[in-house]
Amino acid sequence: MLFSVQVEVSLREGVADPQGATIERSLPHLGFDGVRGVRVGKSIRFDIDATDEAAARAEVDDLCQRFLTNPVIEDATVSLTAVDASGAGR
Template identity: 75%
Template sequence: MTFSVLVEVQLRPGISDPQGQTIEKALPTLGFDGVSDVRVGKSMRFEIDAADEAAARAQVDELCEKFLTNPVIEDALVTVESA
């Protein structure tokens, strides 16, 4: 079976996010007020072949840990859906 996967990689809470800070500082001068706590991460979407949803999720978790994230500073949020 094929599953659609969304992996959202965000910096862990407490890790400084200069890209988010830059956006946050720029917004008021561009006319957007009331925006705070901007955090910028990566999102990855892909299809994966696996026997069932649990197997797909296990493969994606391993993929995230070994390859798609830096577990020291980043967290991954994984969503798996049957395609």
């Protein structure tokens, strides 16, 4: 089975995010006054072949732990969708 995967990498709670802080500070200059808690992360998308969803998730979790994130400072949130023959779900 083919699965479409989106990994959102974000800084762990409590880890300072100077990019997010800088964006937040600049927003009032553009007239956006109500924005709080800006955090910057990155999004990584790929497809993966696996026997079932549990196997796909286990492999993606391992991939995140060993490569896509630095667990000292980052967390990953994984979204996973089955892709059918027509490509729907991607």
